[in-house]
Amino acid sequence: xxxxxxxxxxxxxxxxxxxxxxxxxxxxxxxxxxxxxxxxxxxxxxxxxxxxxxxxxxxxxxxxxxxxxxxxxxxxxxxxxxxxxxxxxxxxxxxxxxxxxxxxxxxxxxxxxxxxxxxxxxxxxxxxxxxxxxxxxxxxxxxxxx
Amino acid sequence: xxxxxxxxxxxxxxxxxxxxxxxxxxxxxxxxxxxxxxxxxxxxxxxxxxxxxxxxxxxxxxxxxxxxxxxxxxxxxxxxxxxxxxxxxxxxxxxxxxxxxxxxxxxxxxxxxxxxxxxxxxxxxxxxxxxxxxxxxxxxxxxxxx
DNA sequence: CCAATTTCAATTGCGTACGATTTAATTTAC
DNA sequence: GTAAATTAAATCGTACGCAATTGAAATTGG
Numbered sequence: 001x002x003x004x005x006x007x008x009x010x011x012x013x014x015x016x017x018x019x020x021x022x023x024x025x026x027x028x029x030x031x032x033x034x035x036x037x038x039x040x041x042x043x044x045x046x047x048x049x050x051x052x053x054x055x056x057x058x059x060x061x062x063x064x065x066x067x068x069x070x071x072x073x074x075x076x077x078x079x080x081x082x083x084x085x086x087x088x089x090x091x092x093x094x095x096x097x098x099x100x101x102x103x104x105x106x107x108x109x110x111x112x113x114x115x116x117x118x119x120x121x122x123x124x125x126x127x128x129x130x131x132x133x134x135x136x137x138x139x140x141x142x143x144x145x146x
Numbered sequence: 147x148x149x150x151x152x153x154x155x156x157x158x159x160x161x162x163x164x165x166x167x168x169x170x171x172x173x174x175x176x177x178x179x180x181x182x183x184x185x186x187x188x189x190x191x192x193x194x195x196x197x198x199x200x201x202x203x204x205x206x207x208x209x210x211x212x213x214x215x216x217x218x219x220x221x222x223x224x225x226x227x228x229x230x231x232x233x234x235x236x237x238x239x240x241x242x243x244x245x246x247x248x249x250x251x252x253x254x255x256x257x258x259x260x261x262x263x264x265x266x267x268x269x270x271x272x273x274x275x276x277x278x279x280x281x282x283x284x285x286x287x288x289x290x291x292x
Numbered sequence: 293c294c295a296a297t298t299t300c301a302a303t304t305g306c307g308t309a310c311g312a313t314t315t316a317a318t319t320t321a322c
Numbered sequence: 323g324t325a326a327a328t329t330a331a332a333t334c335g336t337a338c339g340c341a342a343t344t345g346a347a348a349t350t351g352g
Contacts, residue, residue, distance in 0.1 A: 005260065005263060005264070005270075006256065006259050006260045006263045008270060008273050008274070008277070009259075009263045009266070009273070010191065010259075011277055012169070012273055012276060012277050012280075013166075013169040013170065013172075013173060013184075014188065015276075015277055015280040015281070015284065016162060016165045016166040016169050016280065017166045017169070017170065017184075018209065018280075018284055019162045019166070019280050019283055019284050019287070020159075020162040020163045020165070020166035020167075021166075021209070021309080021310095022284060022287040022288060022291065023158070023159040023162050023163070023283075023287060024159065024163065025287075025291060025310090026159075026287055026290060026291060027159060028310095037336095037337065037338075038159075038163075038338095039337085039338065039339090040337095042160065045156065054300090055300080055301065056299085056300065056301080063164065063167070064338095064339080064340095065301095065339085065340070065341090066300075066301045066302060066303095067301095067302080067303080067304090067339080067340060067341080067342090068338065068339055068340070069301090070301065070302055070303080071302095071303095071337085071338085072337080072338075075337080090299095090300085090347080090348070091300095091346080091347055091348085092299065092300040092301070092346070092347050092348065093299095093300065093301085093347095094300085094301065094302095110152065113152050113155075113156075114151070114152045116290075117151060117152045117155045118151070119290060120155070120286060120287075120290060121286070122282075122283065122286055124151075124154060126279060126282065126283075127154050127155070127158055128154070129279060130158060130161075130276070130279045130280070130283065131154070131157055131158050131161055133272065133275065133276045133279070134158075134161040134162065134164075134165050134276070135161070136268075136272065137165055137169075137268065137272075137276065138161065138164055138165050138168060140266060140267070140268055141165070141168040141169060141171075141172055141266075142168060144172060144265060144266060145168065145171060145172060167339080167340095171340090174340095183307065183308075184308095185307085185308065185309090186307095200330085201330080201331065202329085202330065202331080210308095210309080210310090211309085211310070211311090211331095212330070212331045212332060212333095213309080213310060213311080213312090213331095213332080213333080213334090214308065214309055214310070215331090216331065216332055216333085217307085217308085217332095217333095218307080218308075221307080236317075236318070236329095236330085237316080237317055237318085237330095238316070238317045238318070238329065238330040238331070239317095239329095239330065239331085240330085240331065240332095
């Protein structure tokens, strides 16, 4: 039985999958009142950091292609979070911009998430450690996949 | 600016989401020749461990509801991996069983994954550490979500 | 300057995820 | 023994993810 090496990888992959789904479900509790999904929240996070980004720039940060972003952004436009307009300089690029609602809701949405996160009671040091180790794993996987 | 506490949670959630998607993409490379998806592979893993399980038992192990499993298992039945039959003792339960192909393919599928995993070159100690920390996080999140 | 290449967003198709509801079968309680 | 509660799978609807292709716009090379 020399399956031991990949058994560990199996367990870790499933563990990541599981943790990711649970974490997102946890976030959804805070986002549901706003009618936002987790991937939509990620778009808002990116735009709060820097508004007026072309679609492909958002895609690079979140690792989404246009096949995922185009319909997602249309939904966000319909709900009044963002606007979508062609760049005047380059008609291939679609510039994504926050609406007034998208900008001002930041405080309220953060507050809703903060309430949930505060209940989690995980040692911040454990968070930091997990985060650091994840970065290494992500870098390794990214290297394997190009 | 007291957003610091949730910024860490934001980063960790995204990091898990990212790692999970990359890890699954990595596994898909090995699974694609067999026409298997990662969630379908998880079902096979569970059945290789213990064959002839009812749908809800698989759901408990993988944290999937019947809304996810029913169509997934039908696809696996169509491709000849498993059979679906009602339990004679309890007509509500659907017993999932490996086909001959499902049973015997284990070696070949494991071999394909092993080849990919071996290229990863991650320190097994780091794996173990990540896994242990993930378990703690998962337990915490599960506790928060019931 | 203009044909070939590259870069974008959109589209197509398939397979999850998951909240919510429905329907059928079994248990439970009186 | 049967009505009520519970359990199980299936169904419905919405929203991702992502491989693959398409089509339009810009860039580049000769």
